[in-house]
Amino acid sequence: MTLRRFSFIYSICLMCIFSALLIGYRYYFEYPQILQRIVMLQTRELHAVDIMIDQQLQQLAISNYDYAVWDESYEFIQYPTRAFITENFLDDTFTSLKIDGAIFVGKNKKIQWERGFDYVEKRALSVEPLDVVTAEIVNITYPTSSQTDAVPQKMGFISTNYGPVMFASSQLRQSDRSGQQVGMLLFIRKVRLSLIHQLADFSQLSITQGDINAQQNIDHIPDISAPIGDAAFSLTRQRVIKDITGKAIIILNIRHINNDPPPFFNHTLQIILVVLITIPFILQWIVNLMFIRPITIGITNIVNMIYRGELTPLKGESNILEIQKLITSFNQLVNIVNQQKEDLEVLALKDALTGIANRRAFENHLSLSWSLTQRNALPLAIVMVDIDFFKHYNDNLGHQAGDAAIQQVATTLSQHLVRNDDMVARYGGEEFAIILINTDISHVQSMMSRLLLAVRHLAISHPGSSVSSHLTISLGAAVTTQFECTSVDELLLHADQALYQAKSAGRNNAMLWGS
Structure with a gap:
């Protein structure tokens, strides 16, 4: 064997070894990690649902x-009265509440009054809720709790003769x-x-x-809140929504439309193979620079985010198409999740009407204001506001x-209210509540006088007053400096109680408790 042939065979063997190592690395290490990242994105998408x-x-x-x-x-x-139903459960009530x-x-868990109204089609249901909500459903939706300082509530899904429905229930309490x-x-x-369309739009x-029938075995289908876990990569999945008893009532057929895996033999890999044919000794540098380092940085950043419990977009860009696609998709998902979090926080704490x-x-x-004022020995005031004769206003107009x-x-x-720490909230119906921090009695009285005058200046006609x-x-107010609170x-x-005194004194005025 000549030296040239030996050199040629050695080069061919070396090329094959490095090529096999590169292909093996992509197949056993890099590509599974890419799929794992995509599965993480899919987990986020399912969590969005x-x-x-x-x-x-x-x-x-x-x-x-x-x-x-x-x-x-x-x-x-x-003490049931027809007037209460007439005033508070009109067709518009069902439409505005989306029920x-x-x-x-x-x-005694007996239905005392019930009404069905399709708020989308704005017509009475063809069947009354009594025909849908059975005694068994009343029993499982009746909220109970061992807590004494909270109103027992329940919410979830239930299966009825009419089909699956969402429900929310609360024990009746005074205001x-x-x-x-x-x-x-x-x-x-x-x-x-x-609802299915909203879930699709929200989660992308x-x-x-899907349809559920009596002969179908769906025990193997996970709940919508279940994580993907160690399940194999897939673009299609099935999830179920369960009712409050744990029975599956809705099947969701899900396809991940933005998570197609990158091709195994892409253009970048072909270029690297050519480089390895001619320059084998630079293999480690290329692999470390173009593959291991970006993936390690990305994984480290994601792990730190998970540890902190706070998602932020990944910084930097990658020359590798798959990694850049993964970074772009992850950053888009982070923006969606953060926006959804902000929207949920606003919806949970904002009155829909006002x-x-x-x-x-x-x-x-x-609760926060009380802790702050108690810790710093500051006064705290609450002002209760009620629109006078509002029932007559609704009856007339x-x-x-x-x-x-x-x-x-x-x-x-x-x-x-110009100070950041002060708050006005809709307390219920026509009643409002105001929190004033670090204010004295004279300021509270002055504030109530200005509010009285401001509402009068609105000049809203009230024929029933x-x-x-x-x-x-x-208005009725109380300040912690007035008494040992x-x-x-x-x-x-x-x-x-001060508000009650203001009403008893003829309304259209303000009372300070203890004055």
């Missing part, structure tokens, strides 16, 4: 809570969350094809609804005019 479902349930639960924790609902379940059924259940266990209010919403997935804080946001802010009046009053109250020809408000509930109670 679960978030959207939870968001729908939370919105339904918030509406249900607002109607259940209300003095008028609490009184109705004990298809409302059921009042008494303490201050006090009262006995006298019954519950149950809201239901049909599961429509539009292709989703269709755009100001809702009762849940008020209670959270009040209609609920749409009533909603518009509530919006104007909410805007006016908000415009008079017995104190003025225009819409007015009554031992809890935030006591402060809230005194503010509510």
Whole structure:
């Protein structure tokens, strides 16, 4: 054998070894990691579907809570009147709350009143909720809790003769969350094809609804909230939505439309093979520079994000098409998840009608304000505001005019709060609540006087008022410097008592508790 032939054979063998090593590296290490990253993205997409479902349930639960924790609902379940239903459960009520059924259940778990109304088609249901909601369903949706300081609630899906529906239920309580266990209010919403479309749009997935029949075995299909885990890479999956009893009632056929894996033999790999044929000794440098280092940095960044519990876009760019596609897809998903998180936080703490804080946001802010003022020995004031004779206003001018009046009053109250720590919230119905931090009694009295005058200057005609020809408000306030306040509930109670005094004194005025 000549030296030239030996050199040629040696070069060929060396080329084959390095080529085999490169191909083996891509097949056994790099490509599985790329697929694993894609599976992580798919996990995020499936989680987005679960978030959207939870968001729908939370919105339904918030509406249900607002109607259940209300003095008028609490009184109705004990002393039913037709006037309460006529005033509060009109067709527009079902449309604005996006519900298809409302059921009042008494303490003995017997349905006391129920009505079905298709809020999408704006017509009465062909069957009453009583024909859909059986005694068994009432029993499993009735909320119970061992906690004494919270209103028991339930939400989820249930299977009915009509089909799968979403539900939210709350035990009835007075507006201050006090009262006995006298019954519950149950809201239901049909599961429509539009929900599937919303899930697809929200998660950027292709989703269709499958059929469930009695002969089909679906025990092997995971729940929508279940992680992918160690499952093999796939662009298509099935998930189920289960009812509150754990029974699968909806099958989702899911396709990941933005996660196609990169080709195994891509243009970059072919170029590297050519380089390896001519320059084998630079293999380690090329592999480390173009493959290992970018992947390691990306994995390290993602692991740190998971450890911190905070997702941020990956910085930098890669010359490798697959890695850059993965970075781009991951950054897009991060932006979607962060935006969804912000949207969910806003929806959970914002009143849908007025755009100001809702009762849940008020209670959270009040708890934080109480801790801050107690720790720093600062005064804290609560002002309760109620629109005078608002029921007469609705009776004379209609609920749409009533909603518009509530919006104007909410805007006016908000415009008079200029400090960042102060808050005005819609407390329920026509009632508002204001939190003022580090303020004295004279400032509270001055603030109430300005609010009284500002609402009067709106000059909203009120033909049903017995104190003025225009819409007015009554205010009641309590300040921690007035008395030895031992809890935030006591402060809230005194503010509510001051509001009651203002109403008893003829309305269209303001009262400071203890004055």
